[in-house]
Amino acid sequence: xxxxxxxxxxxxxxxxTIGVLIVAFPVWLTFVASTWDASTVIxxxxxxxxxxxxxxxxxxxxxxxxxxxxxxxxxxMMLNSFIMAMAIxxxxxxxxxxxxxxxxxxxxxxxxxxxxxxxxxxxxPVEVRIFPTFKIVSDLNMLDTYQGLAIPLIASATGTLxxxxxxxxxxxxxxxxxxxxxxxxxxxxxxxxxxxxxxTIAALFVIQFIYGWNQYLWPLLVTTKDSMQTIVIxxxxxxxxxxxxxxxxxxxxxxxxxxxxxxFVVIAMQRLFVKGLVxxxx
Amino acid sequence: xxxxxxxxxxxxxxxxxxxxxxxxxxxxDGGFCVLVGPSGCGKSTLLRMVAGLETISHGEVAIxxxxxxQIEPADRDIAMVFQNYALYxxxxxxxxxxxxxxxxxxxKDEIDKRxxxxxxxxxxxxxxxxxxxxxxxxxxxxVAMGRAIVRKPxxxxxxxxxxxxxxxxxxxxxxxxxxxxRALGVTSIYVTHDQVEAMTLSDKLVVMNAGQVEQIGLPAExxxxxxxxxxxxxxxxxxxxILPGQVDGHGIVALGDALLEARDLREDLPAQTPVEVGLxxxxxxxxxxxxxxxxxFDVEFIEELGAAQLFHGKLSGHPFVMQAATxxxxxxxxxxxxxxxxxxVHVFDPKTGARLGKG
Ligand SMILES: Nc1ncnc2c1ncn2[C@@H]1O[C@H](COP(=O)(O)OP(=O)(O)OP(=O)(O)O)[C@@H](O)[C@H]1O
Ligand SMILES: [Mg+2]
Numbered sequence: 001x002x003x004x005x006x007x008x009x010x011x012x013x014x015x016x017t018i019g020v021l022i023v024a025f026p027v028w029l030t031f032v033a034s035t036w037d038a039s040t041v042i043x044x045x046x047x048x049x050x051x052x053x054x055x056x057x058x059x060x061x062x063x064x065x066x067x068x069x070x071x072x073x074x075x076x077m078m079l080n081s082f083i084m085a086m087a088i089x090x091x092x093x094x095x096x097x098x099x100x101x102x103x104x105x106x107x108x109x110x111x112x113x114x115x116x117x118x119x120x121x122x123x124x125p126v127e128v129r130i131f132p133t134f135k136i137v138s139d140l141n142m143l144d145t146y147q148g149l150a151i152p153l154i155a156s157a158t159g160t161l162x163x164x165x166x167x168x169x170x171x172x173x174x175x176x177x178x179x180x181x182x183x184x185x186x187x188x189x190x191x192x193x194x195x196x197x198x199x200t201i202a203a204l205f206v207i208q209f210i211y212g213w214n215q216y217l218w219p220l221l222v223t224t225k226d227s228m229q230t231i232v233i234x235x236x237x238x239x240x241x242x243x244x245x246x247x248x249x250x251x252x253x254x255x256x257x258x259x260x261x262x263x264f265v266v267i268a269m270q271r272l273f274v275k276g277l278v279x280x281x282x
Numbered sequence: 283x284x285x286x287x288x289x290x291x292x293x294x295x296x297x298x299x300x301x302x303x304x305x306x307x308x309x310x311d312g313g314f315c316v317l318v319g320p321s322g323c324g325k326s327t328l329l330r331m332v333a334g335l336e337t338i339s340h341g342e343v344a345i346x347x348x349x350x351x352q353i354e355p356a357d358r359d360i361a362m363v364f365q366n367y368a369l370y371x372x373x374x375x376x377x378x379x380x381x382x383x384x385x386x387x388x389x390k391d392e393i394d395k396r397x398x399x400x401x402x403x404x405x406x407x408x409x410x411x412x413x414x415x416x417x418x419x420x421x422x423x424x425v426a427m428g429r430a431i432v433r434k435p436x437x438x439x440x441x442x443x444x445x446x447x448x449x450x451x452x453x454x455x456x457x458x459x460x461x462x463x464r465a466l467g468v469t470s471i472y473v474t475h476d477q478v479e480a481m482t483l484s485d486k487l488v489v490m491n492a493g494q495v496e497q498i499g500l501p502a503e504x505x506x507x508x509x510x511x512x513x514x515x516x517x518x519x520x521x522x523x524i525l526p527g528q529v530d531g532h533g534i535v536a537l538g539d540a541l542l543e544a545r546d547l548r549e550d551l552p553a554q555t556p557v558e559v560g561l562x563x564x565x566x567x568x569x570x571x572x573x574x575x576x577x578x579f580d581v582e583f584i585e586e587l588g589a590a591q592l593f594h595g596k597l598s599g600h601p602f603v604m605q606a607a608t609x610x611x612x613x614x615x616x617x618x619x620x621x622x623x624x625x626x627v628h629v630f631d632p633k634t635g636a637r638l639g640k641g
Contacts, residue, residue, distance in 0.1 A: 171366065173364045173365075173368035174368055174370065176335050176355075176362070176368065177362070177364065177368040177369075177370070179334075179354070179355045179356060180333065180334075180335075180356060180360065180361065180362050180382070181356070181381050181382035181429075182356035182382055182385035182386050183356075183381075183385050187385065191370075191381070192370055192372075195372040196371065196372055
């Protein structure tokens, strides 16, 4: 038995290690490529260890930009991406907590109709309604603005559904106890519902931040000015079709930089995030 | 403190379920009223109408002089203890108890005084910093009580507060609740379907069935003179034996061939009126053959309970149970002769279930 278990553990570790290598190797390669100069990367004989150009490449890309396609410094793009991702994550949480609260705790006419309309938007992501959405955003003069980037992506039902499911698991007696304790609807929301939702909020924040950060199609449509570009679009632009013109070391450095904020958010929220996915404090 | 008055209170749920069908009674100031009845009879609904958690479809609920039908739960000056405690999981025990006071703008030092006082009375001082989930069921129960008493309300409402506890703890908490209520003198309404809780706690027992009140009275009264067959079989354990019989003259009923004196039997009933006769297992006494009023009881098997024994068998062809203190009779199967004190023979109308008593 003991032998068996050891063998099982060993096999599990081997499989896990292979998995980690498969995931990590391209990331490592990207990092290595961002630390050499252009010619080393291009000639196809790049070593598998980091080179001496780390500081130079990152300084250049952060504060100057590439020499051909995107002349803007990447730090500005990171800021754009960050503002967009934050706006999407926070906006979505704000709207979905409130709408779920209304749908679960209030009895108003057409409550279920409202809920189903929200539900149906699940089937209408931005990609599907892209033309009308673009038209509206442009008619409202929101092209090349942060509002234009974020608002259309905020509108979706996932968060509302998530919070609705969570609120429905909260026992009615808590609401009743609050009523007897003299807490009105807003106090119940603030003092009981929100603190209980903290882990769910954290989980949604992580998911939505990464979702916002990784947006490609929508920012591509609504931004025309270089100064409003997001980092994901910048990476795409840096990789020119004529391979030789691509400043690979800079593109790779940008890719590394693009990974940092999501990784940071996941690490910072890790404890709450995992808790939010697996358990709730009730 | 205040008295609570219910006048013709009804509840019709959306969808037409009539959960409470016109209930009237009052609880004197400082009284302990227990609502008891089988599952689904509307006890919780009635309690929740007093609390203000359900709207009152018809009738009036008054606390003190004030009709509270239209008043918010928070303003009714009541406190409620829930079956699953309903403590706020994210607050520590201190905050759980203080929350209601804070919402009312009670000064900080007053809150602190009351919470500490309640914690002392309930022996939960060591846990004030803990979260509810770090407490045992019994401790959570105390916190729920504490949350109620810090408010110093006019009325306590309890909805089966002990049913999540194990048997031993339940007995202990029952005694504590009674003591506490005596000490504080707060008018209380307590819902349970446990008849032992009902008998021991109440000074006013309300037996409900299918949305209606079957009987209201002192617990001993309800036990001694059940107003209907339903109450007779619901209160008392093991339940009362019910046997078909008929009137055989003034104060006499016939069970098959045997005659039995029933002192409380109504006098205007003609002979041969079919009735149902109720005999409590613990009222049955053993006698010898040929004794006046003795009934033959064929014992089929005996259950040993420790302090008592239950004899199961047949009396004139109907299932019958009797209880005897261990050692009273040699435990033996076969025929026994039994008798029942004429004061303890209950007679009911077989159709309506109403007691056919002298009034
Ligand atoms: N919200 C509701 N809507 C419709 N019917 C309800 C609702 N709540 C309770 N009822 C019905 O009203 C009746 C009384 O319910 P209630 O909860 O008062 O019973 P109870 O006596 O407390 O029972 P238990 O001992 O099981 O708690 C039941 O038939 C129940 O199905
Ligand atoms: Mg109930």
